[in-house]
Amino acid sequence: MTAYVIRRLLQAALVLFVMSLLVFFGVYLIGDPVEIFVAADADQVERARAIAALGLDKPIWEQYTSFVQGALGGDFGRSFVFGLPAVTLILQRLPATLELAFAAVFLTVVIGLPLGLWAGLRPDGFAGRTILAGSILGFSLPTFWVGIMLILVFAVQLGWLPSNGRGPVAEFLGIKSSLFTVDGWRHLILPAINLALLNIALMIRLVRAGVREVLPLDYIRFARAKGLSWGRIVGVHVMKNIMLPVVTVLGLELGAVIAFAVVTESIFNWPGMGKLIIDSIQRLDRPVVVAYLMVTVAIVIFINLVVDVVYSLLDPRIRLKDLDH
Amino acid sequence: MSSRLRRLALGLTVAFLPFAAAAQDLAIGLAGSITSIDPHYHNVGPNNTIAAHIFDRLVDQDEQQRLKPGLAVSWKAIDDTTWEFKLRPGVTFHDGTPFGAADVVATFKRVPWVPNSPSSFSASVRPIAEIVVVDDLTLHFKTQKPAPLLPNDLASVNITSRKAVEAPTAEFNSGPAAIGTGPYKFVSFQAGDRVVLARNDAYWGAKPHWANVVVRVMPNNATRTAALLSGDVQIIDAVPSVDLAAIKKSPTLSMASITSNRLIYLHLDSFRDETPMVTDKAGQPLKANPLKDPRVRAALSHAINRKAIVDRIFEGEAIAAGGFLPEGFFGASSKFQPDAYDVELAKKLLAEAGFPNGLAMTIHGPSDRYPNADKVIQAIGPMFTRAGIETKVQTQPWSTYATQSAGPTYAFSVMLVGWGSGTGEVSSPLRSLVATPNKDKGWGASNRGRYSNPKLDAAIDEIMATIDDKKREQLLQDATAMAMQDHAIIPLFYNVNSWAMKKGLTYAPRADEYTYAMTVKPAG
Numbered sequence: 001m002t003a004y005v006i007r008r009l010l011q012a013a014l015v016l017f018v019m020s021l022l023v024f025f026g027v028y029l030i031g032d033p034v035e036i037f038v039a040a041d042a043d044q045v046e047r048a049r050a051i052a053a054l055g056l057d058k059p060i061w062e063q064y065t066s067f068v069q070g071a072l073g074g075d076f077g078r079s080f081v082f083g084l085p086a087v088t089l090i091l092q093r094l095p096a097t098l099e100l101a102f103a104a105v106f107l108t109v110v111i112g113l114p115l116g117l118w119a120g121l122r123p124d125g126f127a128g129r130t131i132l133a134g135s136i137l138g139f140s141l142p143t144f145w146v147g148i149m150l151i152l153v154f155a156v157q158l159g160w161l162p163s164n165g166r167g168p169v170a171e172f173l174g175i176k177s178s179l180f181t182v183d184g185w186r187h188l189i190l191p192a193i194n195l196a197l198l199n200i201a202l203m204i205r206l207v208r209a210g211v212r213e214v215l216p217l218d219y220i221r222f223a224r225a226k227g228l229s230w231g232r233i234v235g236v237h238v239m240k241n242i243m244l245p246v247v248t249v250l251g252l253e254l255g256a257v258i259a260f261a262v263v264t265e266s267i268f269n270w271p272g273m274g275k276l277i278i279d280s281i282q283r284l285d286r287p288v289v290v291a292y293l294m295v296t297v298a299i300v301i302f303i304n305l306v307v308d309v310v311y312s313l314l315d316p317r318i319r320l321k322d323l324d325h
Numbered sequence: 326m327s328s329r330l331r332r333l334a335l336g337l338t339v340a341f342l343p344f345a346a347a348a349q350d351l352a353i354g355l356a357g358s359i360t361s362i363d364p365h366y367h368n369v370g371p372n373n374t375i376a377a378h379i380f381d382r383l384v385d386q387d388e389q390q391r392l393k394p395g396l397a398v399s400w401k402a403i404d405d406t407t408w409e410f411k412l413r414p415g416v417t418f419h420d421g422t423p424f425g426a427a428d429v430v431a432t433f434k435r436v437p438w439v440p441n442s443p444s445s446f447s448a449s450v451r452p453i454a455e456i457v458v459v460d461d462l463t464l465h466f467k468t469q470k471p472a473p474l475l476p477n478d479l480a481s482v483n484i485t486s487r488k489a490v491e492a493p494t495a496e497f498n499s500g501p502a503a504i505g506t507g508p509y510k511f512v513s514f515q516a517g518d519r520v521v522l523a524r525n526d527a528y529w530g531a532k533p534h535w536a537n538v539v540v541r542v543m544p545n546n547a548t549r550t551a552a553l554l555s556g557d558v559q560i561i562d563a564v565p566s567v568d569l570a571a572i573k574k575s576p577t578l579s580m581a582s583i584t585s586n587r588l589i590y591l592h593l594d595s596f597r598d599e600t601p602m603v604t605d606k607a608g609q610p611l612k613a614n615p616l617k618d619p620r621v622r623a624a625l626s627h628a629i630n631r632k633a634i635v636d637r638i639f640e641g642e643a644i645a646a647g648g649f650l651p652e653g654f655f656g657a658s659s660k661f662q663p664d665a666y667d668v669e670l671a672k673k674l675l676a677e678a679g680f681p682n683g684l685a686m687t688i689h690g691p692s693d694r695y696p697n698a699d700k701v702i703q704a705i706g707p708m709f710t711r712a713g714i715e716t717k718v719q720t721q722p723w724s725t726y727a728t729q730s731a732g733p734t735y736a737f738s739v740m741l742v743g744w745g746s747g748t749g750e751v752s753s754p755l756r757s758l759v760a761t762p763n764k765d766k767g768w769g770a771s772n773r774g775r776y777s778n779p780k781l782d783a784a785i786d787e788i789m790a791t792i793d794d795k796k797r798e799q800l801l802q803d804a805t806a807m808a809m810q811d812h813a814i815i816p817l818f819y820n821v822n823s824w825a826m827k828k829g830l831t832y833a834p835r836a837d838e839y840t841y842a843m844t845v846k847p848a849g
Contacts, residue, residue, distance in 0.1 A: 031728035038444045039368040041747050041757055043767030046448045053441055081360050081367070082516050083441045083494050089516070148547055155555035163555040164548050165541060166518075269541075269548050271518040279358060279517065279544070282693075284724050 001312075005305065012301040019297055020071065023290045024064055032056075033080055033284035054080050067290070076294065077287035079280075086291035090273060094295075096166055097272035099179055100264070101257040103192035104199065105250060111196070112203025113246075119204060120211025121234070131204060138201025147194045147267040154190060162187050164269035191268040195261055199253050206249055210242030243314050251307035259296035349536035351842055354543045354552050356563035358517050363497035364483035364505075365436050368444040373481070374839045375520050375540060379419075380483035380505035383410060383429065384476045388835045388844075389653055390586060390749025392476055396424065396484055396506065402792045405471045412462040416529045418486050419510045425461040431490040436482060439494065448767065449478040473792045477748040508533050508843050518542055522842070531843075538842040553578065553825055560826035562840045566697055569640045572825045582823035583834035584644055584651045587745035588754065589695060591688075591705075591815040592730075593622055594738045596775030602738035603686040606715060615684060616738060616774075622812035624674035625739070626664040628712035629705060633666075635818055638700045642823060646816035648805055649746070649754040654836075655794075656751030656801030661809055663816070671712040683713030689730065690741035694723040696820065702741045705817075730773050740773060743820075749837070751801040752788055759813040760785050776813045 038050050051057050055066075067077055076086045119131040155163035167184035169176045178184030214220065215238065223233050258273075265274035273292060280288040312318045357371035364376035385395035397410045416424040433456065437447040452472035457465040466475065485492075485505065492502035503511035508530065509522040522538040541558060543549040546565040550572075552558045564572060564580065572578050593616045594600045600614040615621045631645035644651060648661030675683060688709070690702025699720045706718035721729065729736040746753040761777040762769030768785070769775075784804040791797040808814070822838050826845070833844040 031725045032731075034443075035727035035731055036724060037367070037369070039747070040743075040745065040771065041753055042368075042444060043448055043757075043770045044762075044764040045451075045767060046445065047770065049445065049447065050443055054443060078441060080443050083361065083366060083443075084516070092516070148551075151548075151551045151555070155557070156551055159555060163551045163557050164543065165552075165557070266545050267548055269543050269545065269552075271515065276517065282722070282724055 001309075008301075008305055008308075012298070015301065016294055016297055019293055020068070020290055021064075023293050024067065024286065025060070027281075027284060027286040027289055028060055031284055033286065036284050037081055067287075071294075076291035079288045080285050081280075081283055081288075082285075086287040087295070089288060090276065090292055090295050093271060093273045093276050095169075095177060096270060097258055097261065097265070097274065099166075099177055099188065100191055100195060100261060100270060100272060101254060103179075103188055104195040104257050104261075105254050107192055107196040108199040108203050108250070108253065112200040113207055115200075116204040116207025117211060117234070117239075120208040120215070123208070123212060132208065135201040135204040138197050138204075141197070143194060143198065143263045144267055146197060147191075147264060150190045150194055151267070161190055164267075166271055191264050191270050194268070195257055195264045199257070202249065202253070203246070206245055207242060210245060211238060214238050214241050240314070244311065247310050247314065248307060251303050251310075255300040255303045258299055349534075350539075351535040351537070351560070351845060352539045352541060352558040353840055353842060353845075354541055354549045354558040354561040355840060356544055356546075356549060356561075358542050358544060359514075359520055359540070360516060361494055361498055362503050362511060362514050362520070363439065363494040364485065365432075365439045365446055366442050366494045366497070368446055368481070370838055371542070374841070376483045376505075377507065377839060377841060378509040378522055378538070378843070379503060379507045379511050380485065381416075381507050382480055382483055383412075384480040386480050386749060386837065388583065388833050390480075390746075390836055391655070392480060395480075396429075400476055402473075403465070405792060406468045408466045408468070408472070408475050409459075410464045410466065412464065413529065414462055416506050417527060418506050419504045419525060420486075422486065422488075424484075424506050426458045426464055427461075427487045428484055429464060430456055430458065431487040432482065432484045435485060435490050438491075441494070446482055449482050452478065471790045471792055473789065473794075473797055474748060474750070474752060477750060480749075481747060509538060533843045534846050535842055540840075540842075550825075553827070556827070559830060560824055560832060560840070560845055562822075562824050562838070563696070564823040564825045566638070566640055566642065568825075569642060569823070577828050578825055579828050579830070580823060580825050581832040581834040582642065582821050583836055584653070585745065585820040585822045585838065586650060586654065586747075586749060586836045587695075587743050587820045587838075588646055588649060589698070589701065589741065589743045589817045589820065590646070590758075591625070591817065592740050592742050592758070592772075592774040593625070593776075593812075593815065594735070594774050595622070595813075596777065597735075600738040601736065602688070603684055605680075606682050606685050608685055611684075615678065615680060618678045619811050620674045620678040621680070621684075622815065623664070624671040624678070624712065625709065625714075626812055626815045627667045627674065628671040628708050628714070629664075629815070629817065630666040630708055631663050631818060634701055634704055638697050638704060639818075639821070642821040643818040644821065646818050648809060648816060649744075649751050649758075651819045654746070654749055654751065656798055656805065658802050658805070660802070661805060668712050675713055680713075683715065685715035686738060687717040687719055688739040688741075689726070689737040690718070690720050691723045691726040692720040694726075695743045698741060698743075701817065705741075731771075732773075735773070735775070737773075741817075742771075742773060744771070745837070747837075751805055752785070755781075755785050755788070755801070755804055755808070759808050774814070778807070778811060778813065781807050781811075781813070 034050050038047055079086050079089050082089055115131045119128040122128040151163050154161045167178045167187035168181050169178045170180040172180045223237055262274035262278055265272045277292045355371055359371045359375055360367050361372055364380050382395045383397040385393045387393050396413050398413050400410045403409050433450045436450050452468045452475055453466045454469045455467040489502040496502035498514055508525055508528045510525050512521040512523050514520050520540045524533055524536045549561045550568045553561045595617050598614055600616055605611055635643045635645055645663040647663040648657055650657040652659050690698055692699045703718050706716045709716040730740045744754050756768050757771045759776050760768035761782050762772050788800045824832050829848050831846050831848050
């Protein structure tokens with residue numbers, strides 16, 4: 001298993017390198033960042049000063065080599081616009097994004113799993129059919145529309161919840177998070193629901209299909225014949241065997257909601273990484289774009305690795321080996 | 326209702342109602358992103374807005390950008406190359422230290438120094454060759470050549486404490502260096518998200534109404550409007566055109582608006598002998614660049630129905646333009662009326678210029694950056710086609726458009742751009758947009774069409790050497806007339822800046838688009 005993990009990490013390093021190359025030159029090709037953020041009435045001298053101050057007067061390959069040198073030492077460059085190290089800027093935003101992502105995945109599990117289970121155990125009942133039909137809505141309604149509707153109903157019409165932004169943060173066990181304040185939760189509920197909706201729908205379908213596949217199998221019948229309680233059959237034997245795809249999808253979803261919660265973060269003005277990346281792309285803030293993609297690629301690779309390890313724990317038949325052995 | 330039930334109901338109400346803002350708290354929703362608290366780091370609207378709360382300038386600008394005393398009580402030109410500024414006595418910084426000449430000297434030293442600045446204020450202090458401290462409240466600024474606009478330039482330079490002369494930007498963002506003399510004190514800053522301010526009760530000027538101010542960044546139009554409707558913020562800037570009608574009708578909201586200092590115009594490639602985006606009607610290249618002919622440029626201007634653009638696209642919240650700046654600004658005049666919409670005249674002018682069969686071209690505009698920019702350029706395409714110029718329209722996001730439309734690429738022939746005059750007077754667009762590009766003078770840096778007219782250049786030279794305001798105002802009008810008659814650019818319309826707020830509040834709208842908590846007041 002150690003060899004497997006090491007090999008995966010080496011692959012990750014390669015992916016990161018190729019990524020940096022593509023993004024660095026890609027952003028360079030889009031346009032000249034100085035044109036974007038220099039004041040419109042700046043004269044030629046001021047423009048030349050800004051270009052030199054940001055190191056953009058050097059040839060692009062030289063800029064890239066100095067970027068790689070810095071990156072190897074953990075320095076991904078400074079944001080052109082904020083003047084802060086890009087990684088610092090991203091890490092400042094990371095807690096907000098993680099909060100939102102974990103809240104969304106939490107909702108996915110506590111809502112999606114039981115509903116899916118119910119729909120799988122009673123596929124022909126009224127509730128089961130309703131759940132299934134409801135999940136279609138979750139798939140088909142576009143996120144930005146649902147987000148605006150949530151704001152309109154709960155913030156504008158009913159006035160129960162704030163329309164956007166992140167609540168105040170509090171410190172608990174050394175972690176600063178808005179999850180530890182009541183107002184923080186009030187801000188979090190709507191965007192978390194918005195982000196979770198599609199995932200809940202996916203979870204319902206996945207669990208329902210799994211349950212229906214597993215229920216008629218022999219070992220379930222034997223368990224029933226043995227006189228095990230229904231609760232134990234569902235809770236242990238069914239659940240354990242449908243967990244593989246569920247864990248895979250949860251891992252992918254977590255990666256996706258961390259890296260690409262862009263739409264939800266924009267609509268709810270959530271000060272997370274997704275909003276940062278969109279703003280940075282529009283401003284051609286290359287150091288932030290490059291560093292952001294490096295960080296998200298690293299996170300997604302890490303989550304996938306964790307998922308693989310969890311696999312082998314869930315299903316002893318799976319060994320973490322390369323296929324060519 | 327039993328008392329238990331009532332308590333429960335009360336508890337629920339408290340739990341679910343948005344935290345009722347105290348009467349002295351104000352939350353502002355801004356469309357633009359605040360990138361720093363350092364007032365010399367990044368010359369961009371939202372940063373300048375925040376800086377104006379924490380700091381003061383020697384010279385202030387009122388809502389129409391006319392100059393008024395700030396930290397300087399008076400200024401005058403003693404001779405052609407010396408400006409005397411008298412400082413305001415009895416002013417203290419937020420940390421209690423008194424303000425004096427040394428702070429001004431330190432500020433002007435810091436402005437060109439700020440490391441990594443993506444857009445600095447160096448150009449504003451560059452005319453100053455030497456600062457002479459006459460006494461603690463009197464300064465003489467010596468300039469190399471006459472600098473009639475020095476007071477206007479200094480209206481954009483925020484005065485920081487002498488202690489902060491070498492403070493890096495990070496120390497402003499985290500607080501220790503964010504010490505000004507302004508009406509508000511810095512409390513906290515989260516980059517790209519919010520700034521929290523508290524009233525400076527020792528302020529030398531009028532005391533603002535609000536004790537606590539939160540400025541929140543909300544770039545998404547729908548989000549900003551929803552935040553106002555739900556009461557999360559009490560005032561927003563840059564009201565989206567689509568929401569104007571609803572907000573005007575709303576019984577719980579009110580609006581404030583003013584003509585902006587920003588002109589939206591078409592720049593035309595009047596430099597190259599062959600221009601890339603114009604052909605004859607059959608798509609064959611032309612021998613000469615028709616945009617060099619003033620008659621063709623005039624034809625394009627007369628082909629545009631400005632009223633339709635203003636009424637249909639902006640719901641009336643824009644003003645058809647015939648000059649560089651709307652009436653009321655220094656050097657502007659009611660003489661400069663928009664060209665009449667006259668398709669026949671346009672066709673006639675084209676024929677006179679030797680194109681009786683018309684032309685074909687592609688015109689370009691940004692898809693973001695200015696309100697409704699994409700819709701405007703899409704509306705202009707068919708207008709040109711009606712006048713006999715087969716026109717295709719292309720839009721690009723500003724991130725690529727900015728590079729493509731400027732040097733050294735110059736990929737376009739006819740392009741839509743906007744210009745806001747930071748100095749609030751007409752020499753700003755004259756120097757930047759229609760003067761022949763000249764690195765030494767700092768002219769024509771945004772002359773994307775590379776228009777060049779030696780007579781106009783000479784007129785601008787004279788303007789920049791004339792200290793006398795009355796005389797300069799006349800010269801500015803003459804130069805504008807020259808540029809407009811020659812159609813150096815085609816002015817389209819002036820933007821209107823609008824704010825929407827909770828009913829019961831008033832705002833003194835500003836031509837420079839800045840949102841000041843100081844001038845948000847309860848009505849009556």
